[in-house]
Amino acid sequence: MRNLDTASFKALLDSGTAVLLDVRMPEELEIAALPDAVNIPLPELGARLGELNPQAPIAVLCHHGVRSEMAGRFLERNGFVDVAHLSGGIDAWSLEIDDSVPRY
Numbered sequence: 001m002r003n004l005d006t007a008s009f010k011a012l013l014d015s016g017t018a019v020l021l022d023v024r025m026p027e028e029l030e031i032a033a034l035p036d037a038v039n040i041p042l043p044e045l046g047a048r049l050g051e052l053n054p055q056a057p058i059a060v061l062c063h064h065g066v067r068s069e070m071a072g073r074f075l076e077r078n079g080f081v082d083v084a085h086l087s088g089g090i091d092a093w094s095l096e097i098d099d100s101v102p103r104y
Contacts (some may be wrong), residue, residue: 001072002084006096009059009086018057018084023071028063032090032102042067049078057082063104064089 012018013034020095022029022037029039040048042062052058059079062068068085075083086093094101 001069001076003069003087004084005087006092007092009061009084010045010097012057012059012084015041017054018059018082020059020061021052021071024062024066024090028104029102032094034090034093034101035060037061042071045071045074049075052080054078054080055082058084060085061093062086062089064091 010037013020020034020037022033022039023042023045024039026039026042038051040051048054058075060068060072060083062071065085065087068089073086090101091103
């Protein structure tokens with residue numbers, strides 16, 4: 001799994017090749033979210049793996065980077081071949097890329 005800083009994560013998303021997976025809870029997405037993200041909260045990930053293509057690049061996002069790293073490692077253990085996560089999460093995204101994304 002690749003640990004990406006905000007600039008590298010943005011470049012990956014801008015390339016249009018990766019599925020953005022947000023593993024935060026729905027109530028967190030109501031506060032701050034990135035467009036086109038697939039939301040599968042971390043506690044549901046195991047039961048919902050079939051919703052994701054293990055061959056597709058996956059870019060994982062959470063609040064501060066802890067849950068996304070856990071999710072990324074889980075995905076790799078379950079056969080996903082191209083996984084990256086955003087170090088610092090959406091909080092870092094708000095600080096470094098897009099300050100219109102609310103911090104919480």
